[in-house]
Structures are given as structure tokens and as C-alpha cells.
Amino acid sequence: MKVSFKINGKKSAVEVPVNRTLSDVLRTQGFWSIKHGCEKGSCGNCVILFNGQAVNSCIQLTAQAEGAEIETYEKYEKSTEYKLLQEVLMDYVDIECAYCVPGMFLSLKALLDKIPDPTEEEIVDALAGHICRCIRDPLPVHQIYDAIKKVRGKF
Amino acid sequence: MLSNLKGYYRPKSIATALGLLDKEAGSVLLIAGGTKLNLTDDPSVKELVDITCLPLNYIKENLGEFRIGATTTLQCLAESPVLGSSSAHIIPKAALLSNHSRMIRNVSTLGGELVTTGSLSVLYCALITLQAQVRIAGGEEFALPMNIFLDKKGLGGGVLVETIVPKTTVPSYSAIAPILNDRGKPMLCVCARISVKKGAFHDTKIAITGTAGMPKRIRVVEKELNGRQLNEAIIIQAADAAYEAYHPATDKFASEEYRKEVCHLVVKRALLDCLEQVMEDF
Numbered sequence: 001m002k003v004s005f006k007i008n009g010k011k012s013a014v015e016v017p018v019n020r021t022l023s024d025v026l027r028t029q030g031f032w033s034i035k036h037g038c039e040k041g042s043c044g045n046c047v048i049l050f051n052g053q054a055v056n057s058c059i060q061l062t063a064q065a066e067g068a069e070i071e072t073y074e075k076y077e078k079s080t081e082y083k084l085l086q087e088v089l090m091d092y093v094d095i096e097c098a099y100c101v102p103g104m105f106l107s108l109k110a111l112l113d114k115i116p117d118p119t120e121e122e123i124v125d126a127l128a129g130h131i132c133r134c135i136r137d138p139l140p141v142h143q144i145y146d147a148i149k150k151v152r153g154k155f
Numbered sequence: 156m157l158s159n160l161k162g163y164y165r166p167k168s169i170a171t172a173l174g175l176l177d178k179e180a181g182s183v184l185l186i187a188g189g190t191k192l193n194l195t196d197d198p199s200v201k202e203l204v205d206i207t208c209l210p211l212n213y214i215k216e217n218l219g220e221f222r223i224g225a226t227t228t229l230q231c232l233a234e235s236p237v238l239g240s241s242s243a244h245i246i247p248k249a250a251l252l253s254n255h256s257r258m259i260r261n262v263s264t265l266g267g268e269l270v271t272t273g274s275l276s277v278l279y280c281a282l283i284t285l286q287a288q289v290r291i292a293g294g295e296e297f298a299l300p301m302n303i304f305l306d307k308k309g310l311g312g313g314v315l316v317e318t319i320v321p322k323t324t325v326p327s328y329s330a331i332a333p334i335l336n337d338r339g340k341p342m343l344c345v346c347a348r349i350s351v352k353k354g355a356f357h358d359t360k361i362a363i364t365g366t367a368g369m370p371k372r373i374r375v376v377e378k379e380l381n382g383r384q385l386n387e388a389i390i391i392q393a394a395d396a397a398y399e400a401y402h403p404a405t406d407k408f409a410s411e412e413y414r415k416e417v418c419h420l421v422v423k424r425a426l427l428d429c430l431e432q433v434m435e436d437f
Binding site: 001018019021040041042044047050053054055056059060061063064066107125126128129 | 163
């Protein structure tokens with residue numbers, strides 16, 4: 001079936017079998033920041049912004065994206081506007097392999113778009129559902145909170 | 156993932172959705188968020204009817220009730236200021252407890268949660284406590300009390316349209332008391348709602364989920380409380396009654412005795428929370 005959506009601001013149309021997941025299809029389109037992980041919505045490695053909300057693309061059918069606005073990490077990887085948020089994750093959190101960073105970044109971006117001054121609890125909630133295999137649980141939310149406090153107002 | 160899936164439809168009206176459903180039994184399924192269905196590989200599913208385009212994403216407050224559309228997401232419920240500031244504030248809390256991942260809550264819908272629920276559903280437990288009804292469209296529209304819907308668990312080819320949560324005519328207070336595992340997932344949960352009339356418990360409703368079987372009311376506690384003066388001692392008596400009346404199974408996760416103890420604890424905790432709200436009000 002033919003599915004049309006906007007991805008990172010550009011119109012796109014794909015012809016896909018009806019049972020293909022969105023993560024599969026977007027990766028074949030070259031959006032490699034979407035990672036394969038658990039494939040059941042538990043690890044957060046495949047997170048995208050779907051109409052502004054963080055969702056797991058591994059449990060979304062491509063057909064469900066008809067007319068949607070999708071954003072992936074590729075949109076922001078070179079953006080100076082979000083450099084600070086990337087630094088929060090890479091420098092402050094001491095992540096080793098960065099496999100989980102795109103998903104976490106998008107979840108934090110969705111949170112900061114909605115709540116520019118989040119509490120530690122709100123950060124915990126936004127990052128629940130993300131698994132970092134390097135640092136394991138619990139995620140260093142306090143460090144992320146401190147880092148966000150330092151750069152507050154600059155996103 | 157749904158290896159025999161051949162068709163996908165996005166109807167714009169309930170009538171069209173019902174028409175699409177009226178095919179070979181079991182081969183056409185409804186989908187809204189799809190967080191549960193998309194994980195299965197049920198070979199009998201051949202077509203999906205996606206109802207996210209239907210105008211069922213709302214939380215409305217009317218004179219005597221709240222109306223919640225079936226495609227309202229769990230995250231919308233969790234963030235609802237209308238529900239959060241009312242005596243139905245256990246619904247947002249239950250929505251938050253339904254899944255710890257915000258990414259899932261952004262997609263999962265109330266309708267999907269109710270239709271696919273298993274033996275542990277905090278939302279169901281909250282809605283039973285609040286005496287909610289579900290409205291089902293399919294031929295004639297009709298409303299069903301939540302507990303009957305739970306027992307029937309079949310929509311008979313219809314579409315769950317909305318959930319109606321009635322308001323009480325006297326001041327009422329509700330609370331939710333979960334026992335969480337180390338991942339923040341509820342293992343057992345009690346929801347309670349009490350009303351106050353002349354300083355006494357009135358129209359108390361209390362339900363439990365996470366035990367063997369579906370979520371259910373604890374009527375022995377309701378009976379113990381109704382008509383009696385509000386105080387902590389009466390609440391402890393009611394929790395004792397729950398302990399005596401409750402006979403859960405022993406399995407690999409917990410013994411009967413442990414479950415009875417936990418039930419006693421959460422019943423007490425939920426009711427004391429309600430009592431604390433009453434005290435704050437007066």
C-alpha cells in the first residue's frame with residue numbers, strides 16, 4: 001500500500017506491504033538513527049517523534065503513519081540549537097556506545113518542547129522506557145537534570 | 156508481525172467502521188494505538204480497521220458526568236487537568252500506572268486498554284470503583300456498566316465509543332494504592348472511592364486488581380464501611396474483613412498468606428488516603 005507522510009519536514013511517499021513496521025521502513029529510507037532493539041516497545045532505541053510525541057516506531061505499522069509528521073534524530077544531529085541537549089547526553093551522562101542516544105535525545109526534546117523547565121520526576125518519566133545497555137539501570141537522571149539546569153533557557 | 160495482514164482501512168465515521176467490521180469473524184480487527192496487537196502474529200488477522208481518525212479523542216465534563224472518548228491516549232488521561240482536579244483523579248493516576256513508558260502511553264488508548272485488558276488492569280480497577288459505564292456503537296447504541304462489560308468481554312461486532320464516569324451528588328474522595336515492582340510496574344492495586352454523608356461513610360466502592368482473575372469489587376469492605384462513622388479504627392476493621400474474605404491462589408510468585416497480607420495493607424492504605432482527603436477538606 002502507498003503511505004504518505006512528512007519526515008524531517010520533507011514530504012515522502014512509500015509503497016510498502018501493509019504489515020511492515022515503521023522502524024523497518026524508515027531504516028530502509030536511510031534513517032539509521034532508528035535502531036533495532038527489542039522490537040516490542042520496551043527499550044526505546046527506535047523512538048521517533050510522531051506528530052510531536054515520542055513513540056516506539058518498532059510497534060507502529062507504516063500504514064499508521066499516513067499523513068503524520070515524523071522527526072528523527074537526523075534532523076537535529078547537526079543543529080546548533082540542540083547541541084547543548086546532545087552534550088547533556090554525551091558528556092554528562094558518560095554513555096559509551098551511544099546506541100540509545102538518538103531515542104533518549106528525542107524523548108528529552110519532546111519533554112523540553114512541552115515543559116521547558118522539567119522537574120527530576122518529569123525527566124524520569126520521559127526517560128522511562130529507555131534502556132541503556134552500557135550504564136544499565138538506573139539511568140543517571142540526576143546528572144541529566146543538573147545538566148539541563150545548567151543550560152536551562154538555551155534550548 | 157501479522158503475517159497474513161492484507162488490508163488496512165481508516166474510516167472517517169463510526170458507521171463506516173461498523174460496515175468494515177461486519178465480515179468474517181475474527182479476520183477483521185479494530186486498531187487504534189496498536190501497541191498490543193502489532194506485537195502479535197495472529198495468522199487469522201487479515202484486515203485492520205484503524206479508528207484513530209474517528210472523533211473519539213476527547214475528555215468532556217458535563218453536568219453530572221465525564222465522557223472519555225475511546226481513542227483518548229493514556230498520556231492524555233494522565234495529563235488531564237479536568238480529571239486531575241476532580242474526585243475522578245484516580246483515572247490519571249491509573250493511566251500513569253498502566254504503562255511506565257511514556258512512549259507507549261502516547262499511543263495506547265483507553266478503548267484498547269479496556270478491550271484487551273487481562274487480570275491486571277489498574278484503569279479497569281479505577282473505573283469499576285467510579286461506577287463507570289462504556290458506550291458501545293453497533294446497530295443500536297447502548298451503555299453497559301463496566302463490570303458487565305468486563306464479564307462479557309465481547310463487543311458483539313460493535314465499537315467501544317466512550318467511557319462515561321458519573322459524578323457523585325455528595326462530596327466524594329478517591330484513592331489508589333498500588334504495590335510496585337522494582338521497575339515501577341504495579342503487581343497489585345486497590346482503588347477506593349468514598350462519599351461522606353452526615354460524617355459517615357456512604358456509597359463506598361473499592362476494587363482490587365492483580366489477583367487471580369479479573370479486577371473485582373471487594374464488597375465485604377464496602378458493607379463494613381457504609382453507614383459507619385469516618386475514623387481510622389473502622390478502616391482497620393474493614394481491612395481486617397478484606398483479609399478474612401480474600402482467598403487468593405498460591406503460585407510461583409507468591410503464597411496465599413503473603414497476598415492476603417498485601418491485600419490488607421493496600422486496602423488500608425487506599426482508605427486512609429481517602430480519609431486524609433476528607434480531613435483536609437473539613
